[in-house]
Amino acid sequence: MSEPKKVKKTIREINDRISKGKAVVLTAREMIDAVKSMGKVKAAREVDVVTTGTFSPMCSSGLLFNIGQPEPPLIKASKVWLNDVPAYGGLAAADAFLGATEPAEDDPLNKVFPGRFKYGGGHVIEDLLRGKKVRLRATGYGTDCYPRKTLEREYTLGDFRSADLLNPRNAYQNYNCAVNFGEKVIYTYMGPLKPRCANANYATSGALSPLFNDPFFRTIGLGTKIFLGGGTGWVIGAGTQHNPKPQRTERGLPLTPSGTLMVKGDLKGMQARYLRGISFLGYGCSLNVGLGIPIPILDEEMAWFTGVSDADIMVPVVDYGHDYPNGVARNHGHVSYAELRSGTIRVNDRDTATVPLTSYTLSLEIAQTLKQWIEKGTFTLGEPQEPIFSE
Structure with missing residues (x-):
């Protein structure tokens, strides 16, 4: 028997399906079950676009x-x-x-x-x-x-x-889980951290997060059209502090903070629900940004990437009491995003309460809204004109 023909699509073909109302669109959360039940090859044939979302503090905005x-x-x-x-x-x-x-x-x-x-x-x-x-x-x-x-x-x-x-650095691909091994409360951009590792703060939407669903930037580059602040935005290149060669898991997921995006969009077309000013006690001000990226399923590899689950994503634990102020940012092991979402992780042989800075509810809402836009034909995919470098 001959091997089954490999799946090969183009963004132009997917946009044609969107314009005809025939595109099959799933959120990143829905794609997890699709890949598990169908396998990556069949999922790649059946699904055209996977939508992602995150709503998180993004200081470089x-x-x-x-x-x-x-x-x-x-x-x-x-x-x-x-x-x-x-x-x-x-x-x-x-x-x-x-x-x-x-x-x-x-x-x-x-x-x-x-x-x-x-x-x-x-x-x-x-x-x-x-x-x-x-x-x-x-x-x-x-x-x-x-x-x-x-x-x-x-x-x-x-x-x-x-x-x-105009945001120089958004949508970090993985980030630290912040703890404090010191003896007093410290006030950071990750929020207040209690002494003796009493809390662990983290900021990512996990399997919904855009860059976990395309870890090698195969479909994201200059000209990629995105959901930004409740309106339409664009990727205009790699963000500041972009690290194209992080240490990765076997699935290709980075083990440390790595890829970033520079993005822009017309503020007059955005909504306050997805752009909110915030203030961290003892640290200062920032902006919560809602951002979602549609990932075209060009082949079975992209189906496999977008089938990533919370258990697959490993986040580094970093001591902001001793290491981070000295520019070390040495990690103290990794925990999965599934463990972080459970509410408790084990750090240094003790149970530590986890505190999300990212709204999972709004992240999912962004992915669902983007899905609806594409299904209605009001949002098509932007074809990257220049790639973002990744190993």
């Missing part, structure tokens, strides 16, 4: 915006603030970039507890999406063509000439 020139005389805005949160204004006359983690200069919490912040760039982004007015303040040094030196007025999101969510 921000807003690239243009204030226009609302009233004469014109201004070359060299310093800009939104609700007293400083933005970077060194981008020509009317462009600026607001970082999600930048705190307000007059933050009320910081006045009471120095070094602690309640409101920052991420909250400004959420306020704009909720239709609130934000106070813009800008100063310039004055030139012949831009004589104005100060500008202060209120803006809604629609008042900006353009407003793009």
